[in-house]
Amino acid sequence: MRHFTPLKLLMGLLSAAWLSGCAFAPGSHFDAASKHAPVDDLVDVEPITLGLVSQQQSAPDEQDLKRITDAQREAMRGYDYRIGKGDVLSIIVYDHPELTIPAGSERSAAESGNTVQPDGNIYYPYIGEVAVEDKTVSQVRQAISRQLEEYIAAPQVEVRIAAYNSQDVVVSGQVQEPGRLPITNVPMTLLDAISMSGGLGPQANWHGVQLTRDGQTRTIDVYEMLNQGNLSQDILLEDEDVLHVPDLGDQQVFVMGEVGEPQALPMGRSPITLTEALSRSGSIDEAQADASGIFVFRRNTQRQDKLATVYQLDASNATAMVLGTQFQLEPSDVVYVTTTALGRWNRTINQLLPTVTAIYQVTRTARDANDLQDDF
DSSP: OOOOOOHHHHHHHHOOOOHHHHGSSSSSSOOOTTTSSSHHHHHHEEEEEEEEEEEHHHOOOOHHHHHHHHHHHHHHHTTTOOOOTTOOHHHHHHTTTSSSSSOSSOOOHHHHEEETTTEEEETTTTTEEOTTTTOHHHHHHHOOOOOTTSSSSSSOOOEEEEOOOSOEEEEESBBSSSSEEEOOOOOOOOOOOOHHHHOTTBBBBBTTTEETTTTTTEEEEEEHHHHHHGGOOOOBOOTTTTEEEOOOOOHHHHHHHBSSSEEEEOOOSOOOHHHHHHHHTTBBBBTTTTEEEEEEEEESSOOOOSSSEEEEEEEESSGGGHHHHHHHHHHHOOEEEEHHHHHHHHHHHHHHHHHHHHHHHHHHHHHHHHHHHHHH
């Protein structure tokens, strides 16, 4: 009978593991040219190059932005508040105190003013019902002056809005003070509404603010407005607009594979680059990682026949990490660092060693027992 020494047993197990090949070694890896999984049929694989990064950072068309911005300025200049039901008007007729209800220390202008009734009218002495709904302050002043001329020579009338109760905007979600904001004679834009609500909260999704108007919802990138100066989305808000700031939700990137600390990184008020994501995850594992196999998996929403686009960064030359500092990640991207063949082999050895050690200990005990018997 052939006897196996512990050393021979160890070498035999290691040799068997080596001959079995790395395919059975623990740990995942990605191979775009795999014969067993038709990856090429499901994804597009693109190397991360200077050209790709430059294309990603291309600025929006300046002429389009100027045209949109000019249209917004024109809308702001032409803005004039329209009176609505529930608003309170303060009307003063100079030199005729009998027509003016004074607002003293016990009564504010809103309490002593003329409230717009559900039919859109107010009642005023001498002239009776006055239609004011959907009119500007200037139009109401002219209407009252014209009708008072029958009773007063050259009346001097001042009309102000004492309380804005008819129109508002709802701001909800991740802001410091969610609630309703009244629309007043001062135009209110999207950024104004966020500021008046105390600003964005710590868990706010800066890239996916939602504005709902007339049943239609559009997504607005506040980060782009504040950090890149693109104010084309800072639109003028209207009555019944709903501005919702969602939480981070799926605004995360996932770093996996041979890194110090695999984790999900939230994308809050600023985007994340590939190099930053790796750095925040403890960088790549120099002993286990394949530096040429740093991949970014991005879901392909433009094509039905492709599951994802896979961007590959070959960082076998460390200077390639400079490209990584310019490659912007997008929400739900998966960053994956593959394992070297040696790394998979080391994992196999680490799993085999406890078993081999146990066998060695049993064999040594049996040998010591036999030696003890031979001494007697």
